[in-house]
Amino acid sequence: MKFLLILSFVLSANAMAKDYIVLGISGFGTAREGKGQPSGVHDNLPIHGSNVRQYFKLVHKASTKELQEVIDQFDCRNGKQADPQLGFILMVNSWGAPKGYKISEMYQKQCGRKIDIAYSIDGVTKPIGPFKKAPIAQQCFSYYQSKGAIHGVALNGCTNVEYTDSCNRSGYGPIQCHIAVEWWGSERAKNELLRGALR
Numbered sequence: 001m002k003f004l005l006i007l008s009f010v011l012s013a014n015a016m017a018k019d020y021i022v023l024g025i026s027g028f029g030t031a032r033e034g035k036g037q038p039s040g041v042h043d044n045l046p047i048h049g050s051n052v053r054q055y056f057k058l059v060h061k062a063s064t065k066e067l068q069e070v071i072d073q074f075d076c077r078n079g080k081q082a083d084p085q086l087g088f089i090l091m092v093n094s095w096g097a098p099k100g101y102k103i104s105e106m107y108q109k110q111c112g113r114k115i116d117i118a119y120s121i122d123g124v125t126k127p128i129g130p131f132k133k134a135p136i137a138q139q140c141f142s143y144y145q146s147k148g149a150i151h152g153v154a155l156n157g158c159t160n161v162e163y164t165d166s167c168n169r170s171g172y173g174p175i176q177c178h179i180a181v182e183w184w185g186s187e188r189a190k191n192e193l194l195r196g197a198l199r
Contacts, residue, residue: 019053020087020116020198021073022046023103026059027094027124027182040186041091041121049198053086060095067103076111087116089197090135091189093182097123097131097152104136114138117197121185122152122178134158143185148174152181161185 026039039059047055056070075082088107092100097120104115118137122144125131134140134155144152145164151174154160163184167177 018085018087019051020049020089021070022049022052022055022089022198023070023091024055024057024186025062025090025092025096025099025103026057027092027096028060030059039093040182041093041096044183044186044190045091046089046190046193046198049194051198058096058099060099062099064102067099067106070103071106071110074107074111079110079112081111081113087197088113089193090115090118090137091121091186092119092123092135093121093186094124094150094178095126098125098133100135101131101133108136117141117193119143119185119189120152120155120158121189122150122181123155124150124152124178141189143181143188145177145181147172147177150174150178161188 022045024041024045026041029037030039042057045055054073058066074086090100107115115135115137117139118135120135120142123131128149130151130153132153134157140158142155142158142160144162145167147164147167163181167180172180
């Protein structure tokens with residue numbers, strides 16, 4: 001019995017991703033990297049983790065070609081990924097959520113896998129309203145608030161954390177709350193990743 005437990009641990013440890021490609025997709029107000037307003041999912045994207053192989057910073061306007069350039073890094077053929085120990089971490093906010101869902105579909109279709117860890121931070125659909133689809137991921141987190149029209153929601157299959165009370169305690173109105181959750185959520189996600197998968 002003890003041997004089986006040890007064998008199970010070794011097999012699961014070997015199945016875990018060792019290196020990661022990390023992608024952040026920002027929302028409204030941001031242009032290409034370094035242009036437009038600052039973005040929490042760009043500025044707090046954990047790019048210096050010990051096992052980050054590569055990172056990408058895209059915006060909600062990202063083209064299918066740009067999304068495909070990320071998928072191409074996984075070298076997938078016939079629904080299989082060349083290096084099964086290369087993982088995928090995704091962080092999206094606001095209008096970036098629909099593109100996050102789209103790339104998770106592309107990854108599953110082309111590579112036969114789910115994203116390892118995905119964070120949807122106050123995800124919003126265009127033109128306005130909560131984006132209600134969770135990224136296709138082994139682990140999913142939704143950080144959201146519910147003030148005004150621009151807000152995310154709890155997502156099925158995700159660990160959900162609501163920040164509305166934090167906004168109320170801070171005296172934030174709806175727009176301020178949406179922006180605050182972007183920064184609070186992306187910083188929390190970064191810290192969790194650096195303590196866990198990217199330590």
